[in-house]
Amino acid sequence: MEPSAYLPLREPTLFILLSLSADNKHGYAILQDVEALSDGRVELSTSTLYEALARLLDQGLIARVEGPAAADDQNPGRPRKVYRLTPSGRRVLNAEVVRLQGLVATAQQRLRAAGSC
Amino acid sequence: MEPSAYLPLREPTLFILLSLSADNKHGYAILQDVEALSDGRVELSTSTLYEALARLLDQGLIARVEGPAAADDQNPGRPRKVYRLTPSGRRVLNAEVVRLQGLVATAQQRLRAAGSC
DNA sequence: CTTTATAAGTCGCTAACCGATATATAACCA
DNA sequence: TGGTTATATATCGGTTAGCGACTTATAAAG
Numbered sequence: 123m124e125p126s127a128y129l130p131l132r133e134p135t136l137f138i139l140l141s142l143s144a145d146n147k148h149g150y151a152i153l154q155d156v157e158a159l160s161d162g163r164v165e166l167s168t169s170t171l172y173e174a175l176a177r178l179l180d181q182g183l184i185a186r187v188e189g190p191a192a193a194d195d196q197n198p199g200r201p202r203k204v205y206r207l208t209p210s211g212r213r214v215l216n217a218e219v220v221r222l223q224g225l226v227a228t229a230q231q232r233l234r235a236a237g238s239c
Numbered sequence: 240m241e242p243s244a245y246l247p248l249r250e251p252t253l254f255i256l257l258s259l260s261a262d263n264k265h266g267y268a269i270l271q272d273v274e275a276l277s278d279g280r281v282e283l284s285t286s287t288l289y290e291a292l293a294r295l296l297d298q299g300l301i302a303r304v305e306g307p308a309a310a311d312d313q314n315p316g317r318p319r320k321v322y323r324l325t326p327s328g329r330r331v332l333n334a335e336v337v338r339l340q341g342l343v344a345t346a347q348q349r350l351r352a353a354g355s356c
Numbered sequence: 357c358t359t360t361a362t363a364a365g366t367c368g369c370t371a372a373c374c375g376a377t378a379t380a381t382a383a384c385c386a
Numbered sequence: 387t388g389g390t391t392a393t394a395t396a397t398c399g400g401t402t403a404g405c406g407a408c409t410t411a412t413a414a415a416g
Contacts, residue, residue: 130250132403133342140346143353150363159345167405172365174403198413199363219346222339225250228276229257229336236260249372267394284374289396291372315382316394 123210125217128181134170139183139207139215146187148202149175175205183211240327242334245298251287256300256324256332263304265319266292292322300328 131139137156141147147155152175153166178184187204207215248256254273258264264272270283295301304321324332 132249133247134404136342136346140349143349148363153363159349167407168364169366169406170404177403196413197363198361198411200365200411202363215346216350219343219350222343222346225253226336226339226343229253229332229339232257232260232276233333233336251373265394270394284376285395286375286397287373294372313382314394315380315392317380317396319394 123213125210125214128183128214129218129221131214131218133164134166135174135178136215136218137164137166138171138174138178139211139218142184142205142207143212143215146204146206148204150199150202152205178211179205182208183214184208240299240330242327242331245300245331246335246338248331248335250281251283252291252295253332253335254281254283255288255291255295256328256335259301259322259324260329260332263321263323265321267316267319269322295328296322299325300331301325 134156137160138152141152141155141159149171153168153171156164156166175184179186184205185208187206251273254277255269258269258272258276266285266288270285270288273281273283292301296303301322302325304323
């Protein structure tokens with residue numbers, strides 16, 4: 123599995139993986155976490171979210187966590203589906219962060235060069 | 240003009256603006272510069288390049304530099320079209336780099352949090 | 357018993373990218 | 387002379403990911 127084949131990630135996808143990197147979550151929780159994580163800047167539409175989850179599952183970057191979400195499944199709404207980041211998913215996420223770091227470094231060099239003459 | 244309305248930029252678009260931030264260039268020169276700038280990682284297809292240039296022109300983020308490219312227009316190929324970054328384009332580029340910096344910072348925090356427990 | 361919050365899913369559209377292909381021009385060289 | 391290569395711009399068809407709008411389902415609150 124070559125992480126670079128999955129890059130670059132678009133912003134919503136990056137935030138979804140990043141959200142799952144801390145704890146396993148169900149879709150709606152990801153939605154809220156991403157909004158908080160991005161300081162309110164990124165508000166995923168539910169279509170973006172659920173389509174991305176299906177795609178990431180298909181790619182093996184995330185996986186379903188089976189089982190009836192503890193015993194306390196007395197929450198409103200449809201039954202939750204909990205996801206986790208797979209090792210592949212974590213590698214892709216790390217690779218993307220490394221890519222972004224390089225990008226920022228390159229950009230800053232260029233912008234400095236442009237400003238200094 | 241609200242720079243954030245143009246964000247996030249996709250990777251090819253970011254590199255095109257970044258390439259023009261240093262010097263004015265024609266399309267083909269951008270193509271080669273982006274490849275060098277990205278250490279060979281990003282090879283724009285000509286369709287991506289010229290469609291992006293048309294779009295960026297339309298958005299006012301770049302502009303044509305008129306005039307027959309100095310007197311020495313004895314280069315092969317069709318006549319060159321030289322572009323420059325507009326002030327708006329530079330603001331958008333700067334905003335994008337700031338966005339990316341924030342993204343990297345957020346991601347590193349999250350990844351540290353995930354690793355430490 | 358209607359509204360609100362939670363939760364998942366679907367549809368049609370669009371923007372941006374990409375591979376393939378076309379066209380034009382000058383230089384090189386056999 | 388005429389074929390190849392490098393330079394240079396342009397267009398077409400297809401794909402992907404995101405997004406707005408909408409739908410369905412469930413429990414609690416009022």
